[in-house]
Each structure stands twice: as C-alpha cells, then as structure tokens.
Amino acid sequence: MxxxxxxxxxxxxxxxxxxxxxxxxxxxxxxxxxxxxxxxxxxxxxxxxxxxxxxxxxxxxxxxxxxxxxxxxxxxxxxxxxxxxxxxxxxxxxxxxxxxxxxxxxxxxxxxxxGSHRFTTRVFALGSIEAGVLRGDLILAGGGDPTLSADHLADLAQAVADAGITRVEGRFLCFRGALPYAEEIEPSQLDYLGYNPAVSGLNLNYNRVHFEWKPVGGQWQTTMDARTETRVPPVSMARVSIVDRRTPVFDTSAPDVWTVALSALGNGGSRWLPVRQPALYAGDVFRTLAREAGVDMARPEVVDDLPPGGVEVAAHQSPTLxxxxxxxxxxxxxxxxxxxxxxxxxxxxxxxxxxxxxxxxxxxxxxxxxxxxxxxxxxxxxxxxxxxxxxxxxxxxxxxxxxxxxxxxxxxxxxxxxxxxxxxxxxxxxxxxxxxxxxxxxxxxxxxxxxxxxxxxxxxxxxxxxxxxxxxxxxxxxxxxxxxxxxxxxxxxxxxxxxGLINSQAPAPDLEDREVEVFLVD
Missing domain, CATH: 3.40.710.10 (DD-peptidase/beta-lactamase superfamily)
Known part of the structure; x- marks a missing residue:
C-alpha cells in the first residue's frame, strides 16, 4: 500500500x-x-x-x-x-x-x-469577533461530501484565520446531521476492513485513518494520521496499542480504539483502518490544522442538529456529482x-x-x-x-x-x-x-x-x-x-x-495460446 x-x-x-x-x-x-x-x-x-x-x-x-x-x-x-x-x-x-x-x-x-450537484462543507461562527477572539462557538458543518480530505480542511482552517479569528472562546462543534449516521456500512464484514467505514454527513479521507508501525530501537513505533499527498496531520481520536497475542490480528474495545497482535507486525508496515466516528475525526484533524494556521480552539464536540444563527466564514465545494x-x-x-x-x-x-x-x-x-x-x-x-x-x-x-x-x-x-x-x-x-x-x-x-x-x-x-x-x-x-x-x-x-468479435468480418487474433487473466481490485 x-x-x-x-x-x-x-x-x-x-x-x-x-x-x-x-x-x-x-x-x-x-x-x-x-x-x-x-x-x-x-x-x-x-x-x-x-x-x-x-x-x-x-x-x-x-x-x-x-x-x-x-x-x-x-x-x-x-x-x-x-x-x-x-x-x-x-x-x-x-x-x-x-x-x-x-x-x-x-x-x-x-x-x-x-450531474451538477455539489456537496458543500461550511464553517460558521456563532458570536462576534473581537480583537481576533470569537466570542461564541465555531461550527464545522458537513454537507455529506464523500471526497473531503485533510487538504480541504487545511484550506478551511486558513480561511478562518484569514477572517481574523485567532481564538475561539466557545465550543468547537462538528455537525454531522446532513445525512444519517451509520457506524459501518455492512455489519457482517470484519471490523478492521478499511473499505467498510462509518457514514455520516461529515466525512474525511473516505473515513479511513492511516496506521503505520515500524521497529525503532528495539521498540515498536506506531502512528495514526490523516495523510494526503501533501500533509500528514496526526490523529488523537483514534488509538492503537500492541498486544502480545496471536489472534485476532485486530480487535476493538470501543469505536476507534484498536489493539493489534504483536505476532502480525512482521518488519513493519501500514494499512488504512476504518473510522467509526467520522465527524469527530474531521474535527480532530481540523483543530490540528487550525492551530497550524494560528487559530486556537477547544476539542471538537459532535452534534446532529445545526444551531441556528451562524455566520458563514468559510466554505468548500466538492466536485460535481x-x-x-x-x-x-x-x-x-x-x-x-x-x-x-x-x-x-x-x-x-x-x-x-x-x-x-x-x-x-x-x-x-x-x-x-x-x-x-x-x-x-x-x-x-x-x-x-x-x-x-x-x-x-x-x-x-x-x-x-x-x-x-x-x-x-x-x-x-x-x-x-x-x-x-x-x-x-x-x-x-x-x-x-x-x-x-x-x-x-x-x-x-x-x-x-x-x-x-x-x-x-x-x-x-x-x-x-x-x-x-x-x-x-x-x-x-x-x-x-x-x-x-x-x-x-x-x-x-x-x-x-x-x-468483441461477434458480427465482425475482421480477422480474429489467435487465442489458442493467449489465455487471458485480469487483475481488478474492488
């Protein structure tokens, strides 16, 4: 991978x-x-x-x-x-x-x-901005965009900073209620499969977190991040620990809290794990990126209802449907x-x-x-x-x-x-x-x-x-x-x-010695 x-x-x-x-x-x-x-x-x-x-x-x-x-x-x-x-x-x-x-x-x-429909992710401010301080709550409001990435969140965070906000006095709310929430797409699939994540109105990086492990000085170093081609923001809401066991390879005791079997680590590697709390995941990453842009805020809180009265300070539109x-x-x-x-x-x-x-x-x-x-x-x-x-x-x-x-x-x-x-x-x-x-x-x-x-x-x-x-x-x-x-x-x-040759007058290639095989991954 x-x-x-x-x-x-x-x-x-x-x-x-x-x-x-x-x-x-x-x-x-x-x-x-x-x-x-x-x-x-x-x-x-x-x-x-x-x-x-x-x-x-x-x-x-x-x-x-x-x-x-x-x-x-x-x-x-x-x-x-x-x-x-x-x-x-x-x-x-x-x-x-x-x-x-x-x-x-x-x-x-x-x-x-x-075909021209677009999903929009917005940032709202509830309250006035005084000397760089938002005297109220900041809201990251998902619009369902399935393509939202950490790069897009970085652009939104920079737009908040450009709006003159350096600190959020109130709460940092993450609205996920634009679409129904599901902890996973298909319950019969194995818990750790990255292609079976949660679904919500606020999604990030296809609701997968990147888990990497490597041996360093006789110990195992593990990281969880929301990487893209240009950024590797760390993630704190998802955690993993190594356990001395043979099976199962992965286990979970709570959403986004994983253990992995020591026997399966080999010489190091990485894989994408599914995220079960995508709105919290997006909020965690947004907070990190906002701090890099010079904006300080509280830890994210997930809400299903969008508070009224907010003023839009930033927005990101998805590609067309x-x-x-x-x-x-x-x-x-x-x-x-x-x-x-x-x-x-x-x-x-x-x-x-x-x-x-x-x-x-x-x-x-x-x-x-x-x-x-x-x-x-x-x-x-x-x-x-x-x-x-x-x-x-x-x-x-x-x-x-x-x-x-x-x-x-x-x-x-x-x-x-x-x-x-x-x-x-x-x-x-x-x-x-x-x-x-x-x-x-x-x-x-x-x-x-x-x-x-x-x-x-x-x-x-x-x-x-x-x-x-x-x-x-x-x-x-x-x-x-x-x-x-x-x-x-x-x-x-x-x-x-x-x-492909039906109804054709053209000579066919000789297939006697050319049996075919295709490798398509779904």
Missing part, C-alpha cells in the same frame, strides 16, 4: 426471455420490445462470423464449465440498439452483484440530484456510493433514511423506472444480501436510452493475456463496472466490437456456499478465494474476447 494517498487514490416483464443458454447462433429474444428493420432482425448466422477462431466459437457452456467455479454463473449479451439477446446462461438467477451495485447507485443519484460518480466507478469507493445513495433518497423523499431504507427506496425506483425485479440492502454492493439477475442488470443498461449518463463514466476495461500483458491491438472496446467479494465476481457494461457494433453485457458469478464457509472462518481472505476469483476473471476475459 502506498505511504500516502490523494483524493484519486482514496478513491465498481421480458426478463424471463433470457433464461437458458444460447451459442453464438440466432438471438434468443429481446430484453425490450423494439421495432426493427428486416436487416436488423436477421439472425446472427455462421456466414456473418466466418473468421472467428474455433476456440472463440466454442459453446459458452463449455467455457463456463472450464472455469470450475461452482455455484451460479449468470451472463447475458444483447445488442444495445435492439435489445436482441445474443447469448444467455442462467441470466434470470438473482445473485449478489458486489460493486456493480455502484452503477445502479450512480444512475439513482444522478436522477435525483443532477458526475465527477464524483465517475471516480466512484473507477476506484469503487464504498463510502462515496453510500453517501450518493443516501443523498438521493433524502432528495426524493424529503427526509433522511438509513442505509437499508434508502436501498429499499432505490430498489423501488429501479422497478418503476426500468421494470426490473431486484433487492438492494445498500448502495455500494458490500452486502452479500443484495440480489439482481444478469438479465435485469442488462435491461437497466439497455433502458437508460438517449443521453445515457452511465456509459461515459464507466472505466475502460483492458483485455489482457495470461501474463497480464495488455492486448492493445485487440479490436474491441469494453467499458464496465467490476465487482468483487470473496467467491463473488461481477462485470457489467458495454462492448464496442471490431466493426462498431454496440453490445450490452453482464457476467455474474457467485458461489454462495463457499462464501458462507469463508465468512464463518473469520479470515479476511478465506482459503481458495484468490484462486476462485482469478478463475472468474479469466472467464470474464474469455467471454469479453469472444463477444
């Missing part, structure tokens, strides 16, 4: 027609009713794909069987212009989509808030997804709703808007209780229609060989969202084939029995999970390369 992090680094009714399986022969049906010309309705015959190598034209069931994944492998491929299904296997079986959920969340948030969603899809940041989903539901319903309730509202919206059945428990895909079928996910992508807000912000997925070398000359372009949990792997998006044909695809793989056993073991990476997910990603690559 890098020793520093930037915002980018801190930063995945006709449905039954897709059941069963098909080879690269005639289309099965359509995910949506579309009027088509005779030419468009022509079946995908062998004469249209004479140059596809035999390996590429293997039966899709055989390709899936070779992956040896067990559980469910659901996939669907359809033409983007007509909705015709070209291939489909177990496409109506609902499974956890992992971080592909974030594609749905992006659509939901952009619909509710608009469109940019935030694009980075969310690129880096698969769970906090961003939950904030965007919660903010969207609050805008639609006019009141705050917790993560589970908000995800249920997103589920209802998806049904009304795209006519699909699904069941979401969060907005990030961290819960393995989320359910959607491959055919439903493909239908959503087909139905977004003109002005599609999703496709332009999806990441381009490179095609690679077994040695992880990019196949830069491969004649297809893939834009998609990845999703990964232990024994769950997902990929969903769009393919532009060699002749410019637009296709929509979804590939969901899930072995829920092995996932359940892995969770019961308590291991962050259960036995067999890495190999299983690697095989799933290899399957994804074989299917993408197969599909």
């Amino acid at each position: 890098s020793s520093f992090v930037s915002r980018r680094a801190l930063l995945g009714g006709l449905l039954s027609s897709a059941a069963g399986a098909a080879t690269a022969g005639a289309p099965l049906s359509s995910l949506r009713p579309v009027a088509r010309t005779a030419a468009e309705a022509a079946p995908l015959t062998e004469s249209l794909i004479p140059r596809i190598a035999p390996r590429v034209r293997a039966r899709i069931e055989d390709i899936i069987a070779e992956a040896n994944l067990g559980g469910t492998v659901g996939c669907v491929l359809a033409r983007a212009d007509t909705g015709e299904i070209l291939e489909s296997v177990e496409a109506d079986v609902a499974v956890p989509p992992a971080s592909v959920t974030k594609s749905v969340t992006a659509l939901y948030a952009l619909d509710a808030l608009g 469109r940019t935030i969603c694009q980075e969310m899809l690129l880096y698969s940041t769970n906090l961003t997804a939950e904030v965007c989903g919660l903010a969207a539901t609050q805008a639609k319903m006019g009141r705050p709703v917790d993560i589970v309730g908000s995800a249920a509202e997103m589920t209802r919206w998806l049904g009304e808007t795209y006519g699909v059945e699904c069941d979401f428990k969060d907005h990030s895909g961290l819960s393995d209780e989320n359910r959607i079928a491959a055919s439903a996910m493909a239908k959503i992508q087909l139905e977004v229609g003109a002005g599609d807000p999703l496709r332009p912000i999806l990441r381009r997925i490179p095609l690679r060989d077994a040695d992880n070398n990019r196949l830069d000359s491969y004649p297809a372009v893939v834009r998609a969202k990845t999703g990964t949990l232990n024994f769950v792997s997902a990929l969903s998006g769009y393919i532009e084939t060699v002749d410019g044909t637009d296709l929509v695809f979804t590939i969901f793989t899930a072995n829920l029995d092995r996932r359940a056993r892995g969770k019961a073991s308590g291991d962050e990476v259960p036995e067999g999970a890495i190999a299983w997910n690697r095989r799933s990603r290899r399957l994804q690559q074989r299917l993408l390369q197969r599909w």
Whole structure:
C-alpha cells in the first residue's frame, strides 16, 4: 500500500426471455420490445462470423464449465440498439452483484440530484469577533461530501484565520446531521476492513485513518494520521496499542480504539483502518490544522442538529456529482456510493433514511423506472444480501436510452493475456463496472466490437456456499478465494474476447495460446 494517498487514490416483464443458454447462433429474444428493420432482425448466422477462431466459437457452456467455479454463473449479451439477446446462461438467477451495485447507485443519484450537484462543507461562527477572539462557538458543518480530505480542511482552517479569528472562546462543534449516521456500512464484514467505514454527513479521507508501525530501537513505533499527498496531520481520536497475542490480528474495545497482535507486525508496515466516528475525526484533524494556521480552539464536540444563527466564514465545494460518480466507478469507493445513495433518497423523499431504507427506496425506483425485479440492502454492493439477475442488470443498461449518463463514466476495461500483458491491438472496446467479494465476481457494461457494433453485457458469478464457509472462518481472505476469483476473471476475459468479435468480418487474433487473466481490485 502506498505511504500516502490523494483524493484519486482514496478513491465498481421480458426478463424471463433470457433464461437458458444460447451459442453464438440466432438471438434468443429481446430484453425490450423494439421495432426493427428486416436487416436488423436477421439472425446472427455462421456466414456473418466466418473468421472467428474455433476456440472463440466454442459453446459458452463449455467455457463456463472450464472455469470450475461452482455455484451460479449468470451472463447475458444483447445488442444495445435492439435489445436482441445474443447469448444467455442462467441470466434470470438473482445473485449478489458486489460493486456493480455502484452503477445502479450512480444512475439513482444522478436522477435525483443532477450531474451538477455539489456537496458543500461550511464553517460558521456563532458570536462576534473581537480583537481576533470569537466570542461564541465555531461550527464545522458537513454537507455529506464523500471526497473531503485533510487538504480541504487545511484550506478551511486558513480561511478562518484569514477572517481574523485567532481564538475561539466557545465550543468547537462538528455537525454531522446532513445525512444519517451509520457506524459501518455492512455489519457482517470484519471490523478492521478499511473499505467498510462509518457514514455520516461529515466525512474525511473516505473515513479511513492511516496506521503505520515500524521497529525503532528495539521498540515498536506506531502512528495514526490523516495523510494526503501533501500533509500528514496526526490523529488523537483514534488509538492503537500492541498486544502480545496471536489472534485476532485486530480487535476493538470501543469505536476507534484498536489493539493489534504483536505476532502480525512482521518488519513493519501500514494499512488504512476504518473510522467509526467520522465527524469527530474531521474535527480532530481540523483543530490540528487550525492551530497550524494560528487559530486556537477547544476539542471538537459532535452534534446532529445545526444551531441556528451562524455566520458563514468559510466554505468548500466538492466536485460535481458526475465527477464524483465517475471516480466512484473507477476506484469503487464504498463510502462515496453510500453517501450518493443516501443523498438521493433524502432528495426524493424529503427526509433522511438509513442505509437499508434508502436501498429499499432505490430498489423501488429501479422497478418503476426500468421494470426490473431486484433487492438492494445498500448502495455500494458490500452486502452479500443484495440480489439482481444478469438479465435485469442488462435491461437497466439497455433502458437508460438517449443521453445515457452511465456509459461515459464507466472505466475502460483492458483485455489482457495470461501474463497480464495488455492486448492493445485487440479490436474491441469494453467499458464496465467490476465487482468483487470473496467467491463473488461481477462485470457489467458495454462492448464496442471490431466493426462498431454496440453490445450490452453482464457476467455474474457467485458461489454462495463457499462464501458462507469463508465468512464463518473469520479470515479476511478465506482459503481458495484468490484462486476462485482469478478463475472468474479469466472467464470474464474469455467471454469479453469472444463477444468483441461477434458480427465482425475482421480477422480474429489467435487465442489458442493467449489465455487471458485480469487483475481488478474492488
């Protein structure tokens, strides 16, 4: 893991027609009713794909069987212009989509808030400023910004100093009530995983604190900080101590109070730990940065209600929601997804709703808007209780229609060989969202084939029995999970390369000796 992090680094009714399986022969049906010309309705015959190598034209069931994944492998491929299904296997079986959920969340948030929406973090003064002293309280008021960093807090602290304040006589309040608070996104995940932090209306550094340990003079030196590329402000509200034990590696007795097993320290290292009190975390760091700017204040206190009557002395605006969603899809940041989903539901319903309730509202919206059945428990895909079928996910992508807000912000997925070398000359372009949990792997998006044909695809793989056993073991990476997910990603690559040549007259590359493997981290 890098020793520093930037915002980018801190930063995945006709449905039954897709059941069963098909080879690269005639289309099965359509995910949506579309009027088509005779030419468009022509079946995908062998004469249209004479140059596809035999390996590429293997039966899709055989390709899936070779992956040896067990559980469910659901996939669907359809033409983007007509909705015709070209291939489909177990496409109506609902499974956890992992971080592909974030594609749905992006659509939901952009619909509710608009792509130009920005989250604003403000600093208010309650009282008069006399000879540099604020005779009252100072308030750091979160607006839900999931991208707020220590650099932004430093700018706000400097703005307070520029306003002529050198000391705050009253309290220093941190308002977190712009969005509902949750101590963690998914309770079933391990406590120490940095990608499962708390969520609130005041967030910082994706609600992760940097823990570093190294041997110094026969002792262990530990630090907790809120580092960025340019700053390393220390953190006092989160603490860690070393305990002489073998397991568990990490344990917590109170929010943001950790112990770590001596046996796991090795020769030193670092990792990001989740923050359970993000508003207090932001206040702690802001106070440190304010002191550096020449402003003295009391320790932070967290409040859920914003006191009235404050005068704004500083403000920071986030990037636009469109940019935030694009980075969310690129880096698969769970906090961003939950904030965007919660903010969207609050805008639609006019009141705050917790993560589970908000995800249920997103589920209802998806049904009304795209006519699909699904069941979401969060907005990030961290819960393995989320359910959607491959055919439903493909239908959503087909139905977004003109002005599609999703496709332009999806990441381009490179095609690679077994040695992880990019196949830069491969004649297809893939834009998609990845999703990964232990024994769950997902990929969903769009393919532009060699002749410019637009296709929509979804590939969901899930072995829920092995996932359940892995969770019961308590291991962050259960036995067999890495190999299983690697095989799933290899399957994804074989299917993408197969599909990228559909309906093409161009010669296909020889794939006999170029099995592919991609390393995508979600």
